[in-house]
Amino acid sequence: MMSKSVKSLLVAVFSLFIIFNSNVSFAQENGKEHHPSENTEHKGDFDVTGFILDHVKDHHSWHLWGHTSIPLPVIIKTDKGFEFFSSSKLSGEHHEPVVYQGNYAYKLVEGKIKIVNADGTVNEEDSKKVFDISITKNVASMFLTVLLLIWIFTGVARAYQKTGVKSAPKGFQSFIEPIILFVRDEVAKPYLGHQYARFMPFLLTIFFFIWINNLLGLVPFFPGGANLSGNIAFTLALALFTFIIVNVNGKKDYWKHIFWMPGLPTPMKIFLMPIEVLGVFIKPISLTIRLFANITAGHILVMSLISLIFIFESVFASAMAVPFTVFISVIELLVGFLQAFIFAMLSALYIGMAIEEHHDHHEDIPVI
Amino acid sequence: MVVGSVAAIGAGLAAIGAGIGIGQIGKGAVEGIARQPEAANDIRTNMIVAAALVEAVSLFAVVVALLGNSVGAQ
Numbered sequence: 193m194m195s196k197s198v199k200s201l202l203v204a205v206f207s208l209f210i211i212f213n214s215n216v217s218f219a220q221e222n223g224k225e226h227h228p229s230e231n232t233e234h235k236g237d238f239d240v241t242g243f244i245l246d247h248v249k250d251h252h253s254w255h256l257w258g259h260t261s262i263p264l265p266v267i268i269k270t271d272k273g274f275e276f277f278s279s280s281k282l283s284g285e286h287h288e289p290v291v292y293q294g295n296y297a298y299k300l301v302e303g304k305i306k307i308v309n310a311d312g313t314v315n316e317e318d319s320k321k322v323f324d325i326s327i328t329k330n331v332a333s334m335f336l337t338v339l340l341l342i343w344i345f346t347g348v349a350r351a352y353q354k355t356g357v358k359s360a361p362k363g364f365q366s367f368i369e370p371i372i373l374f375v376r377d378e379v380a381k382p383y384l385g386h387q388y389a390r391f392m393p394f395l396l397t398i399f400f401f402i403w404i405n406n407l408l409g410l411v412p413f414f415p416g417g418a419n420l421s422g423n424i425a426f427t428l429a430l431a432l433f434t435f436i437i438v439n440v441n442g443k444k445d446y447w448k449h450i451f452w453m454p455g456l457p458t459p460m461k462i463f464l465m466p467i468e469v470l471g472v473f474i475k476p477i478s479l480t481i482r483l484f485a486n487i488t489a490g491h492i493l494v495m496s497l498i499s500l501i502f503i504f505e506s507v508f509a510s511a512m513a514v515p516f517t518v519f520i521s522v523i524e525l526l527v528g529f530l531q532a533f534i535f536a537m538l539s540a541l542y543i544g545m546a547i548e549e550h551h552d553h554h555e556d557i558p559v560i
Numbered sequence: 561m562v563v564g565s566v567a568a569i570g571a572g573l574a575a576i577g578a579g580i581g582i583g584q585i586g587k588g589a590v591e592g593i594a595r596q597p598e599a600a601n602d603i604r605t606n607m608i609v610a611a612a613l614v615e616a617v618s619l620f621a622v623v624v625a626l627l628g629n630s631v632g633a634q
Contacts, residue, residue: 378605478616485619534612 238502244495248419248488249303251329252279256414264332268305269323270295279326298322330426333418337404344368345400375399379537383544391543394437398430399536406487406528410521421531422488424480431476434539439472442546475542479535486531490524570625578618585610 263280589607
């Protein structure tokens with residue numbers, strides 16, 4: 193008991209120290225930078241909304257610390273063809289956006305690549321031609337996750353090839369095996385019945401992909417820190433996979449329940465049809481928004497709590513903000529797992545509803 | 561200024577709804593576990609799923625409030 197309280201005291205003191213240091217460096221940064229375009233900077237002009245939204249958004253470079261960041265490749269397509277260049281060419285010595293002369297003159301305006309005129313103003317008409325498929329921070333983070341997944345699962349699969357499924361798991365296998373069994377027993381089997389094996393690869397992939405992305409998003413420094421699963425395009429793409437699998441595998445009963453609900457009077461059938469058709473599209477949209485909103489809300493919460501220190505401009509605010517941040521981060525660990533589980537589970541549920549052959553029992557639970 | 565406040569009221573209302581919903585789920589789950597302690601694991605899984613669904617609806621509202629805020633501020 194005694195050692196426990198000493199330990200927590202140490203943690204508190206250490207975090208106070210770190211926050212104090214970062215506070216000082218932050219103040220120095222504020223003092224150094226003088227952008228004529230920005231508001232007159234004096235202490236207390238900390239733009240919380242800007243700071244938080246800047247983190248939540250995607251970037252063309254991966255910020256490491258202070259003024260150091262990794263430039264990422266920019267790939268854009270205009271009517272003059274593809275262009276590749278490093279994003280370091282788009283920012284100058286003091287991290288202000290500079291014009292890069294490629295086929296057109298490009299400049300970063302609020303994180304987006306725009307074509308500018310000779311006098312430096314944004315040419316909105318030409319900017320529509322820019323089709324940006326760069327390796328941004330989120331994409332780089334996703335590649336990292338993919339490599340991680342390949343590394344983990346080829347290793348585990350090789351171990352199974354060597355020793356077979358009957359022998360006791362060894363090493364990393366013993367960490368992964370219970371989770372795979374959890375997905376099989378809690379997600380796939382209850383909703384998919386005897387056909388679960390067909391959809392296990394999809395469910396496992398989506399579960400581990402989302403989970404590892406959520407966990408990497410919680411790491412505040414380099415290999416993590418990208419808000420990937422809080423990016424609506426990313427979650428939409430995942431939900432699209434579910435949408436396609438559900439509708440490709442949909443049996444006759446599934447389509448019948450959508451277009452001509454059995455066992456109802458005809459006016460009601462006509463009334464229900466548009467609602468059911470809408471439901472087909474609303475399901476993946478709700479999957480999209482659930483994951484996006486949960487993860488983004490978590491990131492915003494953590495950033496807001498840290499920002500409290502800079503809003504109150506006092507080291508002592510960290511005495512409250514840091515424990516709260518730790519608390520929320522631990523909750524986010526749970527949420528990260530839970531959202532991956534929920535996504536896989538709802539996907540299984542939707543697939544299960546689509547592949548059901550016969551309807552002995554009518555319990556259509558509306559799941560938003 | 562006014563725009564921000566209205567969005568905040570919206571987020572607050574969403575929090576009320578989610579609070580009531582998750583409270584009801586917790587109440588139901590604890591009562592169920594008290595009656596049938598052997599079913600605790602099943603009840604817990606279903607409770608978490610239901611809580612996540614309720615929470616998601618409130619987060620929809622928060623996203624709409626945020627969007628309304630940023631659109632209104634322009």
